[in-house]
Amino acid sequence: MSPKNANQPTESELEILSILWNVGPATVRQVHEHMPRTVGYTTVLKLMQIMAEKGLVTRDESERSHVYAAKQKRETTQKKLVKNLLDRCFGGAADQLIMQALSAKNLSAAELAEIRTMIDEFERKRNA
Known part of the structure; x- marks a missing residue:
């Protein structure tokens, strides 16, 4: 992945972001329960940790179970993804x-x- 696209969400990360946009801030367990496909809890945990490192989500560590929230609104992320697609696939x-x-x-x-x-x-x- 190029540095320019380093913080672009992957397909799995977009699934998690969609859950956070729909239900609001949530723990890993809550996100895991809403996953549209069968994925292990530890996989969701690792994905969310990576997403926090990439700046896609914030993590509130004040409680025992960390609460994650999408860092940007759905529309902002969609706009960035479309801009990237527009530039890469359609030459603008x-x-x-x-x-x-x-x-x-x-x-x-x-x-x-x-x-x-x-x-x-x-x-x-x-x-x-």
Whole structure:
């Protein structure tokens, strides 16, 4: 992993971050109970320790069971991951990224309308 991406979450780390974003600060045991797939407790513990070292989570050590929390909001992490994908895979071409995202799933008319509404809102805010 390059130093530039050293604090990018892995797939397993994103699973843990999703749990922390959804349930809030939690102990390793609580995160382990919410894991969407079978993973050993010690694996979750080690992942969360690594995540703390990488700066992805904070760790409150004031209680016997340490409590972990996501260091950044979900949206901030998503934005960084998309920016990284945009740069690495699409050479910064946002239109190509969007076209691939739109073609990756058969969108309903309602989903397309919602996307149009989001784009209109984005333009309004940008031009304000």
